[in-house]
Amino acid sequence: MTSFQFFAGVFLLVSVFFTDLKADPSSTAVNSTVPIRPRFNEDPGRIINGTLAAMEATRHQVGIRKALNDGYFYGTGHLCGGALIRPNFVLSAAHCFVDQIIYDGTFVPIEEFIVVMGNLDRFNSTNALTFTIAERFMLLDKFVLATYDKDIALLRLNDSVPTNHPTIRPIALNRNEIVDGVVCQVTGWGLTEEGYNSDYLMTLDVPVIGEQRCVEESDLGSLILPGMMCAGYLEEGQKDACSGDSGGPLVCQSKLAGIVSWGINCALPKLPGVYTEVSYYYDWVLEKMGEDDGSGDHSGSGDGDDDGSGDHSGSGDGDDDDNGGGGSMTILASSISLILPLFVSLRLMLN
C-alpha cells in the first residue's frame, strides 16, 4: 500500500500548505473514488449489521436536525447525532455544521438547527424534548474538509433537561485514552445495510484500534491526526466496520470516548471508522462549559449530574472528573494550528 500512502501524503501536504485553495472533495488525491467522507445520513456513514438500540444504554443520544425540514414534518430534519454530556450541553462533530452547498468549510449559523432527544424512534415525539442552540464552541473558524482536523463542536442548549427525565440522561466524558481492543458501542439513525435511514436508533459494537496500530496497519496511515481515534474491524472489514451518524457517540466503558467523524467508504478491510477522540479535547470541553478542572471538587457545581444521584449502575454519570491530572496532551489543542504543518510533515517523513 505504498502508493496509497504516497498519494495520501501528497494530498495531506498539499492540503496543509494550500488550505485556502479548498480542495474539491471529489478530486482528492487519496483516490478520487473514495474521498474522505463525512458520516451524514446521505453519505456512507451508517450502522451496518447493527441491532436496535436499547433506551437504557442510549439515553444520552441526541439528534441534530435542520429546523426548517423538521418544521415541515417531525423527524425528517435529521442531520447528525450527538451526545448530552450535561443537562444543557451537547457534544457533536464540527463538520455537521458545515454549509453543504458552499462546501468550503464555512459553518451554517446555529439558528438553523434544533437538538432533539428522548426517543429511540426519531419520528415519535413522545417523551422527546426539543432545544435550540444558544451557543456553539468550536476550535476552528472554518472547517478543513481535506483533513477533518478538530472535528468537535460543543453546543450549549437554550435550556436544561430536567433532572430525572424518564428517557434522557447525560453521559460522562472519558478522560483517558482507550487502549487497543476495548469494545465500544456506536449509535445512530444513519443508513442501514438496506440503504435507507433508520427510524429507530441502531447500535453496533466496535473494537478500538490503538493509534499506533491504526497508523501502521490500516490504509488510513498519516490521515490519522492527533485527536483522532480508530475503531472497527481492521481485517474482516465487511463484517460490520461502519460507524453511525456523524457527530454521534462512541461509548467505551460507559463513557463518551469518541465522536463519529469520518471514514473512507464503509465496512472495507483496512479502512476502519475514524472518531474524534474525546479525551484529547477533555480540558477544552470542561473549560468551555465553565467547569474548573483539576481541583476534583465538582460535587458542588449543582449541575445535577455530578452527584451520582442515579441508581443506574454503569451509566457513569458525572464521574468524569476523577483522577485529577492527566489530559496533558489536551493543552496543545488550542495552539495546535501553529504546530500542525510541522507535525504533519514529520509524520509523513516517518512513513
Ligand SMILES: *[C@@H]1O[C@H](CO)[C@@H](O)[C@H](O)[C@H]1NC(C)=O
Ligand atoms: C480507488 O478505489 C476503488 C475502490 O476501492 C478501486 O476500485 C480503484 O481501483 C481505486 N483507484 C485507484 C487509482 O487506486
Ligand SMILES: *[C@@H]1O[C@H](CO)[C@@H](O)[C@H](O)[C@H]1NC(C)=O
Ligand atoms: C412513541 O413512543 C412511546 C414511548 O416513548 C410509545 O409508548 C408509543 O407507543 C410510541 N408511539 C408510536 C406511534 O410508535
Ligand SMILES: *[C@@H]1O[C@H](CO)[C@@H](O)[C@H](O)[C@H]1NC(C)=O
Ligand atoms: C428552548 O427552545 C425550545 C425549542 O425552540 C423551546 O420550545 C423552549 O421554550 C426554549 N426554552 C427556553 C427556556 O427558552
Ligand SMILES: *[C@@H]1O[C@H](CO)[C@@H](O)[C@H](O)[C@H]1NC(C)=O
Ligand atoms: C451483514 O452480515 C451478514 C451476515 O454476517 C454478511 O453476510 C453481510 O455481508 C453483512 N453486510 C454488510 C453490508 O457488510
